[in-house]
Amino acid sequence: MMNTESFSHLWRSTWAICRKDIKLYYAKGPIVVTGVLFPLFLWGAFYIGRGLEPREGLASLITLTIFFTSSSVTPIIAPWETRQRTLEMLLSRPVKVTTILIGDILASTIFGLIFTLPIVLYSIVLGAALSNVLTAIVIITVTVIGFSALGVLFSALPTDTPADVVLLSSAVKLPLVFVSGVLVPLTQLPTWALSIAAASPLTYPTDLLRRLYTGDAFFPESVDIVMLMIFTIMFTVGALKLHEKTLSARLQRR
Amino acid sequence: MSTIEAVDLHKRFGSIPAVNGVSFKVKEGEIFGFLGPNGAGKTTTIRILTGILKPDSGEARIMGYDVHKDPVKARMLTGVVPEEANPYPDLSAWDNLMLVGYLYGLSKHAAGERAARLLKLLDLYEVRGRKARSLSKGMRQKLLVAMALIGEPKVLFLDEPTSGLDVLSARKIRSLILDLKNNGVTILLTTHNVEEAGELCDRISIINGGQIVETGSPDDLMIKSGLYTYISVKFDRPVDPEDAAQFFKDWEHRVQGSRILLICKESAEPVVRVVEYAKARSLSIIDIHTSPPNLEDVFVKIIGG
Numbered sequence: 001m002m003n004t005e006s007f008s009h010l011w012r013s014t015w016a017i018c019r020k021d022i023k024l025y026y027a028k029g030p031i032v033v034t035g036v037l038f039p040l041f042l043w044g045a046f047y048i049g050r051g052l053e054p055r056e057g058l059a060s061l062i063t064l065t066i067f068f069t070s071s072s073v074t075p076i077i078a079p080w081e082t083r084q085r086t087l088e089m090l091l092s093r094p095v096k097v098t099t100i101l102i103g104d105i106l107a108s109t110i111f112g113l114i115f116t117l118p119i120v121l122y123s124i125v126l127g128a129a130l131s132n133v134l135t136a137i138v139i140i141t142v143t144v145i146g147f148s149a150l151g152v153l154f155s156a157l158p159t160d161t162p163a164d165v166v167l168l169s170s171a172v173k174l175p176l177v178f179v180s181g182v183l184v185p186l187t188q189l190p191t192w193a194l195s196i197a198a199a200s201p202l203t204y205p206t207d208l209l210r211r212l213y214t215g216d217a218f219f220p221e222s223v224d225i226v227m228l229m230i231f232t233i234m235f236t237v238g239a240l241k242l243h244e245k246t247l248s249a250r251l252q253r254r
Numbered sequence: 255m256s257t258i259e260a261v262d263l264h265k266r267f268g269s270i271p272a273v274n275g276v277s278f279k280v281k282e283g284e285i286f287g288f289l290g291p292n293g294a295g296k297t298t299t300i301r302i303l304t305g306i307l308k309p310d311s312g313e314a315r316i317m318g319y320d321v322h323k324d325p326v327k328a329r330m331l332t333g334v335v336p337e338e339a340n341p342y343p344d345l346s347a348w349d350n351l352m353l354v355g356y357l358y359g360l361s362k363h364a365a366g367e368r369a370a371r372l373l374k375l376l377d378l379y380e381v382r383g384r385k386a387r388s389l390s391k392g393m394r395q396k397l398l399v400a401m402a403l404i405g406e407p408k409v410l411f412l413d414e415p416t417s418g419l420d421v422l423s424a425r426k427i428r429s430l431i432l433d434l435k436n437n438g439v440t441i442l443l444t445t446h447n448v449e450e451a452g453e454l455c456d457r458i459s460i461i462n463g464g465q466i467v468e469t470g471s472p473d474d475l476m477i478k479s480g481l482y483t484y485i486s487v488k489f490d491r492p493v494d495p496e497d498a499a500q501f502f503k504d505w506e507h508r509v510q511g512s513r514i515l516l517i518c519k520e521s522a523e524p525v526v527r528v529v530e531y532a533k534a535r536s537l538s539i540i541d542i543h544t545s546p547p548n549l550e551d552v553f554v555k556i557i558g559g
Contacts, residue, residue, distance in 0.1 A: 009326075009359030016356035024344055089339035089401070091306045092411075093357040094329035248307055252267055 013095045017103025018110070025073045026111045034072045039064035043183075058123045059209035060182045062140065063202055065119055070112035070144050071173065074151025075165045077104055078243070082160040082250050097247060098240050101152050105236070108148035109141070116140055123213070130212045139212075139228070143205040146232030149239050150201070156242035158249035182206050186218035201231040255318055257282045257409055257440040263302055263312035272298040273309070274464035280442060280457075285435050287455035288444040291557055295464040296444045297337055300413050303442070304334050316409055330358065333407030335398045337414045337444070343387035347378055347397050350386055351404055358405035365404065372400040376426070392423040399427060403434075410434060410441045416450065428454060452549040462557045472549055479555045481547035485516040487528050490538040501531050512540075521546065 025031070043061045081087040090100055120136070123129075130136045154169040177183065179193060180202035189197060197203045204219070204227040211217035217224070256279035265273040273295045280286040290296050301307040303314045305321040305328060314321040319328040341350040348369060355365025373379040376396040386394055395418070402410060412431070416424040431454055435441060445451050451458055452472040459469040468475060495509040505524055506517040518524050521544045532539050 006326075012356045012359055012361075016353050020342070020345070020353055023349075024342065084343065085338055085340040086342050088301075088306060088336050089341065089398070090357070092304050092329070092332075092334035092336050092339070093354055094326045094332075094359070094405070095357050096325060248267075251301070251307065 013099050014103045017100050018107040021107035039068040058128055058213050059206050062119050062209055063182055063206040065116055066112050066143050067147050069115045070108050070147035071151035074104055074108045074148055075154040075169045076162040078155040079159050079162045079165050097244055104152055105148045109144045112144035128213055136212050139208045142232050146235050149235035152239040153235050156246050158246040176200050204228040257317055259315040261313040264310045265298055271464050278459055282440055283438045284456045285441045285454050287451040287458035290461035294461045300411050304411055331408045333402035334411045335402045335415050341386040341397050346383050346385055348382040354401045355404045368404050376400050392419045410439055412443045448550040448553045460556050468556050475552050476547055479552040481551050482517050483521045484545040485524050486543045487514045488541040490540055
């Protein structure tokens, strides 16, 4: 059982990594462009001018914002720090790789939540009230954690070139957006596309949030919740395990 | 109990054995040098001992803690200046130190107090607000040393701590290393500066091709190497070459005018014989100079250069 001292050490370490990430990577202008403007334009391109009620697209906008903010920075931290030779400096301190990665996920989660909040507030201004605010908070938080972990999972690629990981994450992320019922509602997707949508982590938070905004959803609520949890756990555990496995190869890069 | 213990460490990268059966023990308060040419396995051994890399087989222990089973406990006792590491270039010297302080579980107050003390000790206090990228190489290296010391470690791993430093900064680090030793800190030091190792280390292991090829104190290594000492003597007048050859027949020698050069494996007895030779022939010794092998010669001989 973990004693108070080791818990306090674990928390201080995780929080220190998180603050370092926010200072070095998140408080930058270009990140705002990637995380906010890109999903906004993507969403606008699909929804504006189609005569839809604002509330119908809000679930998609929130999911897209979470997806592009939470998974935009985490993929580059590990390769960048390998290149800068700061990763080895961190690893030689009394912290586990998992603590460093959880710190990275925490920073990304805070960043994702900060950028999602204005959209939720804006939706209230539009009169598109959520039927259950507490559930929405839980769904958004779990989704942000899951997509942050997805970013960390990409960064397990043992390279010291951030562009390698950006290429990989873009190759996965962009197709996911088009097959997940985010831009085209699941009810309008052909049958063959539905089976692909069912395998996408974006499908379920979008469906859950759509239910909260409009009362309509494609999957039963329990399926959405279970699948969201499965993806979040899978990304988190996968990221932590894969990083431990590729660490040796990563350090050989320097 | 040994403070640092490496037991039959093996590590391969693909088909290349980087470390191949390395074992040694370092006692408390000892400075242990780890010398070897580039690619000999020094940094890989240190990465294993500091828990960054897992060995394929073997054990690494710090004050009894298995580095890979209890990595956090072992590293809480350890400070490291890794060879291939940098402070965060976009964080200030102060923020870099505080970050590491928090990783050691220190409170803001304790980390701040120690950071200020170390920055003053290493002449970095005035530049504490500057980003690490704007510091000189010497300042960055001293910052890395400060980051290694903020946890007040019992064991210190210094991988090339004076590499690229100017004379004054290098001297400052060497003096600090000796102060730490006097305070009971156990230090494992790798350096390419063989003379520095000879000056600082109680014992030295020489590693080559992933294996330790020799271990001992600097004096032991010189004796074990079997290298020669050169004794050059100048008298007040020329000597008889045949007489000198007969007198110094036990050692290889050269006679040239008033000068004799002896080549021998130890210096005490030949020097006594030189004095006897001079007395018996009423010669005055104008100059006598002995050149023992230096540690660099020993290193080159041992690694087969």
